[in-house]
Amino acid sequence: TVFEPQEILAARNKHFVQAFCGSDHVLFLTSHQQILTMGGNSAGQLGIGDQPQENINEAVIVSSLKVVDACASRMFSAAVTDDGKLYVWGSNSVGQLGLGDTVDRRSPVQLVIPSPAQNQAESIISKVACGQEHMLAINSHGEVFSWGR
Numbered sequence: 555t556v557f558e559p560q561e562i563l564a565a566r567n568k569h570f571v572q573a574f575c576g577s578d579h580v581l582f583l584t585s586h587q588q589i590l591t592m593g594g595n596s597a598g599q600l601g602i603g604d605q606p607q608e609n610i611n612e613a614v615i616v617s618s619l620k621v622v623d624a625c626a627s628r629m630f631s632a633a634v635t636d637d638g639k640l641y642v643w644g645s646n647s648v649g650q651l652g653l654g655d656t657v658d659r660r661s662p663v664q665l666v667i668p669s670p671a672q673n674q675a676e677s678i679i680s681k682v683a684c685g686q687e688h689m690l691a692i693n694s695h696g697e698v699f700s701w702g703r
Contacts, residue, residue: 576626587620597629598660599644627684638678650702
């Protein structure tokens, strides 16, 4: 327990522009559009693959994706890339990743969302938000999509 603000030394010398807090993990967005993550990883919510450690105490790069928006929740995370693609990872116990199953993902997986109103097979996503067991995404046409519980 920490009762006063303290610098996160593992994140020193990075230029962060945004942070997203899950229940036991955090994502950082850098000025270079990278996502770094640290914290609990029991369901793969860090998105760093099959790491043997359950807790990572050093900020590590999630992938080579160029990210413009992200979210973190209970045990899952998501990111929107600069080309409008949505990637999801972590716990999927109630379908909160939107992949049509309940299998956890330990690395980012692209979630393709169609745009029925625009008659397109794939939406260009601009924003993503995470709830406790659900997600929302907004595409470039202002359409809103939801999934999970």
